[in-house]
Amino acid sequence: MSEQWVTARIKQKGDSKCIPWRNLRDLIMVHPDVKKRADIFALSIYGLVVFPKALGHVDEAVSDLFDRLDKGVTPVSAILAETFRSLNACRRAGEGRFIGCAQLLLVWFHSHFWKVEKVSYRVFSENYSPLKELVATPRRDDITKEKWMAILQNLHKDDVEWRASWTVPDEILYRCGDFDWVPLLGIWGAVGYTPLLVLRHYGSR
Template sequence: MKQLLYCNYGDIHCLLDVKVDRYLFRAMAQFWNSTYSCFTFGNVDLAPTVEEYTVLLRCLRFQVDKIYSRAVNTPTFVKRLMNITRMSEQWVAALVQQKGSGKCIPWENLRELILTHPNMKKRVDVLALSVYGLVIFPKALRHVDEAVADLFDRFGKGVTHVPAILAETFRSLSACQRVGEGRFIGCAQLLLVWFHSHFWRVENASYCHFFGDYSPLKEIVTISRRDDITEEK
């Protein structure tokens, strides 16, 4: 199952092991430059790029020249969930909820499906959908939003999701800074890993970097860090 998850969805499962340092994140957000969509530290401008995020996530099956954009005529949320889970329309329709202006499905029901679905590939697909809905695009707490299901449904066509992740990251950082508060609706785990990767000190170059199965995200996650640093420091 781990191999199937990696082959189809890259290293997204590593994001589950990333601990979000809220003090570091709040400190970073203060340096966000909404005008130029980058972090400005003194005279240095720094911003995550499509190439960096692609390397961190190791999106092997996705094509960089086919980015996600929502089509005008898309299947209903129920139809998309049926396609992803291979469950009946009655089962899916009974679980769909309305939250605010959009629809979603509770994580607890997806969790049950991951544990009990008879098809191993579908269990992996539902797990990946949950990671996208709860970690990468956490719009509704403990729920997977219909917009995530639309993006996820198109992965089979080789569409890359990295520009969508970056766009949501930039938009949410600017929105939080504009009002001076708010919940960051983006992948905080990936943004922090990207930030740490620019200040990652290595005394000697590791030969592992030249292996085809080398995972920078997995290696960065295993590095121990201090967690007692205040926001002021």
């Protein structure tokens, strides 16, 4: 996409500058380069699903991150940062809409909120993927919004597994300089993450 193409189509949505998905979709349909079509489609997935900000639009900050993926930059820390930022904002306000990848949050829910019998040795397999396992699991379509609210409001400590069954113990980064926390940089801001508290939840010393 040329700078002129973007400038002609960029829209102001709240505090963000975004490209409408319909413009990206039209470009995917007509672009002569097949690889670039796939790249634009992948950018759209990042903007609409992984880092959603405005409905039906891709934030320009997402394109900046996407541009760096070819250079080996991992999006994982940005996904964590934006997930924590959004959940904290909703908690502080006592209301609000979660802005993040709802599908990944659902994986976290299913990984931690229901204790089910799992084949533990599978996590050591090179081909094991918790995401693939969740996709292969029959979907629960019978959980209504009201039922989710009841589940979350009535959770007890013993109902939550603080460590996912597929987490293999490894070295953990828990300091940044002289601070006992790690700053996670997102695409719209940063949040402090304290792995030592997480370890305490795991029951580690």
